[in-house]
Amino acid sequence: MSVTYVGMPPFPEAADASTRDERLRGNLRHATHTIRDKRATAVAELADWPELRTAGAEIKDRTLRHLDHYLEQLEAAVTRAGGTVHWAADAAEANRIVTRLVEATGESEVVKVKSMATQEIGLNEALAEAGISAYETDLAELIVQLGDDHPSHILVPAIHRNREEIREIFRTRMGRWGRAAPENLSDRPADLAEAARLHLREKFLNAKVGVSGANFMVAESGTLVVVESEGNGRMCLTLPETLISVVGIEKVVPTWRDLEVFLQLLPRSSTAERMNPYTSTWTGTTESDGPRDFHLVLLDNGRTDTLADRVGRQALRCIRCSACLNVCPVYERAGGHAYGSPYPGPIGAILTPQLDAMETGLDASLPYASSLCGACYEVCPVAIDIPEVLVHLRERVVQGGPVTVRGQRTTVRPAKGHAAERAAMRAASWTFDHPRALRAGERLASRARRLVPRTLPGPGKGWTDSRDIPSLPPESFRDWWRRTRGPGTRPGAETRPAARESGTGESGAAPEGGRE
Amino acid sequence: MNHRDLVLGRVRRALADVPREELPGQTPLARDYLRVHGDRTPEESAALLATHLTDYRAHVHHCGTDELPAVLARLMAQRGSRSAVVPAGVPDAWLPGDIERVRDSPAMTPHDLDAVGSVVTGCAVAIAETGTLVLDASPDQGRRRITLVPDHHICVVRVPVQVVDSVPQALERLDPARPQTWISGPSATSDIELDRVEGVHGPRTLDVVLLAES
Numbered sequence: 021m022s023v024t025y026v027g028m029p030p031f032p033e034a035a036d037a038s039t040r041d042e043r044l045r046g047n048l049r050h051a052t053h054t055i056r057d058k059r060a061t062a063v064a065e066l067a068d069w070p071e072l073r074t075a076g077a078e079i080k081d082r083t084l085r086h087l088d089h090y091l092e093q094l095e096a097a098v099t100r101a102g103g104t105v106h107w108a109a110d111a112a113e114a115n116r117i118v119t120r121l122v123e124a125t126g127e128s129e130v131v132k133v134k135s136m137a138t139q140e141i142g143l144n145e146a147l148a149e150a151g152i153s154a155y156e157t158d159l160a161e162l163i164v165q166l167g168d169d170h171p172s173h174i175l176v177p178a179i180h181r182n183r184e185e186i187r188e189i190f191r192t193r194m195g196r197w198g199r200a201a202p203e204n205l206s207d208r209p210a211d212l213a214e215a216a217r218l219h220l221r222e223k224f225l226n227a228k229v230g231v232s233g234a235n236f237m238v239a240e241s242g243t244l245v246v247v248e249s250e251g252n253g254r255m256c257l258t259l260p261e262t263l264i265s266v267v268g269i270e271k272v273v274p275t276w277r278d279l280e281v282f283l284q285l286l287p288r289s290s291t292a293e294r295m296n297p298y299t300s301t302w303t304g305t306t307e308s309d310g311p312r313d314f315h316l317v318l319l320d321n322g323r324t325d326t327l328a329d330r331v332g333r334q335a336l337r338c339i340r341c342s343a344c345l346n347v348c349p350v351y352e353r354a355g356g357h358a359y360g361s362p363y364p365g366p367i368g369a370i371l372t373p374q375l376d377a378m379e380t381g382l383d384a385s386l387p388y389a390s391s392l393c394g395a396c397y398e399v400c401p402v403a404i405d406i407p408e409v410l411v412h413l414r415e416r417v418v419q420g421g422p423v424t425v426r427g428q429r430t431t432v433r434p435a436k437g438h439a440a441e442r443a444a445m446r447a448a449s450w451t452f453d454h455p456r457a458l459r460a461g462e463r464l465a466s467r468a469r470r471l472v473p474r475t476l477p478g479p480g481k482g483w484t485d486s487r488d489i490p491s492l493p494p495e496s497f498r499d500w501w502r503r504t505r506g507p508g509t510r511p512g513a514e515t516r517p518a519a520r521e522s523g524t525g526e527s528g529a530a531p532e533g534g535r536e
Numbered sequence: 537m538n539h540r541d542l543v544l545g546r547v548r549r550a551l552a553d554v555p556r557e558e559l560p561g562q563t564p565l566a567r568d569y570l571r572v573h574g575d576r577t578p579e580e581s582a583a584l585l586a587t588h589l590t591d592y593r594a595h596v597h598h599c600g601t602d603e604l605p606a607v608l609a610r611l612m613a614q615r616g617s618r619s620a621v622v623p624a625g626v627p628d629a630w631l632p633g634d635i636e637r638v639r640d641s642p643a644m645t646p647h648d649l650d651a652v653g654s655v656v657t658g659c660a661v662a663i664a665e666t667g668t669l670v671l672d673a674s675p676d677q678g679r680r681r682i683t684l685v686p687d688h689h690i691c692v693v694r695v696p697v698q699v700v701d702s703v704p705q706a707l708e709r710l711d712p713a714r715p716q717t718w719i720s721g722p723s724a725t726s727d728i729e730l731d732r733v734e735g736v737h738g739p740r741t742l743d744v745v746l747l748a749e750s
Contacts, residue, residue: 325546
């Protein structure tokens with residue numbers, strides 16, 4: 021099953037629509053600029069931020085390079101502490117396991133903590149098919165669920181909605197799921213939050229089964245960690261009798277001590293706080309405190325395929341802070357929905373196609389949803405070089421190459437629609453190898469420069485849809501150099517470029533000249 | 537093939553480039569970051585804790601052991617609560633005489649807890665740099681749910697012994713086997729237009745009493 025939502029168009033098509041939505045643009049501009057400025061302040065408080073960032077990256081790399089070892093260690097520790105560990109190679113298996121576990125309790129309702137992993141596998145839909153209602157309890161996730169919508173940001177998933185829209189959703193939809201919103205509900209955020217509090221409290225106090233993800237899993241102790249703000253997480257993690265946590269295998273860290281790095285990096289990068297309001301940690305089950313039954317579902321779903329790619333595997337360091345979204349000029353304008361999966365923004369552009377093994381048209385378009393400005397890399401608390409992975413994935417899209425799909429090594433063919441690009445690159449490559457042809461081409465282009473249209477015809481049209489054709493100079497650099505600095509004009513000056521061109525220079529130039 | 541073997545097999549094949557002789561824990565890991573951000577006296581650490589707790593809208597109070605019952609009585613009266621859940625390990629000497637002390641027991645349902653006005657607990661450790669209280673379900677802190685369902689939490693921090701400066705120092709003192717709740721201010725959300733609203737699902741009022749021990 022693909023990580024992307026069913027029926028999502030490639031990024032450029034979705035972005036073409038979303039960038040025209042002025043309200044969305046306004047909401048996003050306000051949100052991203054506010055969080056990014058607050059983050060900068062929170063990070064500046066720590067003089068050792070670069071060292072923490074390096075340690076964060078190194079702990080994640082240390083884990084990933086021996087992931088099998090740490091997963092087995094984690095499994096043993098969780099089991100020793102009274103939990104039960106399940107393994108799921110894909111979304112379908114994870115959904116089967118959770119559905120079976122809920123059915124075994126005899127319940128038909130579960131309360132959920134906001135979790136990227138369960139969105140990725142479409143757990144709510146799978147449970148609904150089995151007649152089980154899953155209630156999202158994070159305020160933003162509640163807005164998204166009641167509005168029959170998709171999340172658009174990792175941290176604040178309903179950021180595309182403004183207060184009037186949220187009031188309307190609460191007034192018209194809340195009553196269908198439980199306690200209705202008050203008739204005279206205002207659109208003040210405090211009143212909206214109060215309506216959600218009352219609506220959800222009923223669910224929390226009666227809940228028998230909770231479903232969560234986790235931010236970290238500690239291999240040596242078997243401890244899971246959930247970081248949150250509202251307290252809905254604490255409710256779901258402590259009040260139900262059964263707790264089921266679905267967690268990606270890359271969330272493991274080796275030791276309890278390693279949390280000293282991530283509990284400093286994550287809150288400041290994410291909500292821009294010194295510390296988030298609530299963090300819960302639990303190890304298996306505890307007698308008469310919290311759930312009696314604890315199940316951990318370890319999820320692969322494309323992560324091992326990502327791990328097999330030596331350049332792309334760094335995406336698995338991600339701690340889902342969303343700092344990269346808030347600084348990205350493309351995200352700010354296109355919005356989260358255009359990325360077509362639970363993972364929007366720069367991290368989504370490298371994670372979604374890898375988890376999916378580039379199987380959809382959307383996947384092949386995502387590595388291009390970037391201007392390669394590098395702001396995402398600068399703010400990433402675990403130093404994921406997102407531009408490097410984007411370029412790597414673009415190469416994979418255009419040229420094809422070896423990938424791992426569901427554990428099998430295979431070779432993908434170049435994606436459709438890039439034939440003109442490949443032809444252009446081959447032609448450019450040949451031309452740069454043949455100086456005489458290059459010179460002739462440059463001179464022709466300069467003389468004909470007034471004839472160049474604003475948009476290219478034929479296969480070049482797509483390229484100029486979103487770009488201006490660069491203006492051509494009246495004279496090429498090489499001609500200018502020859503005219504002003506070439507042999508004879510300035511005795512004793514650097515003459516090598518000209519010598520190379522004439523094919524009479526020293527060693528390295530000869531074979532090139534010979535091919536002209 | 538079962539999914540456990542399937543996933544572990546895929547992981548091992550994916551890591552074919554990792555040299556066989558490289559063992560877990562051997563890859564470079566420079567812990568060059570600071571253990572503490574600043575050099576503080578115990579008094580300065582307690583003051584920083586108070587500042588950071590207040591930043592996130594907790595109410596901070598200072599008192600000595602003798603005054604504690606009167607402070608707790610005042611805080612509860614302000615909230616209009618007459619009953620408080622109090623875990624077994626909280627000394628009787630902390631509490632004012634005229635409140636109903638509700639003993640937590642596994643038989644108490646979430647609905648029962650919802651009917652109680654306040655909860656009074658100690659803590660395991662408090663972190664000055666982040667304004668964080670850590671509860672680890674020790675006898676003076678009780679089960680995790682008692683500090684969650686009542687709408688008013690009074691947490692007593694013994695100063696200076698329970699105050700550390702930094703996150704690394706706090707983790708050193710804590711046992712991962714115990715269930716923990718780290719609390720930094722009352723619950724909050726910024727989900728609607730990034731407008732911060734305090735008090736969603738956890739206790740909407742957090743009073744922290746910094747108890748000076750002589």
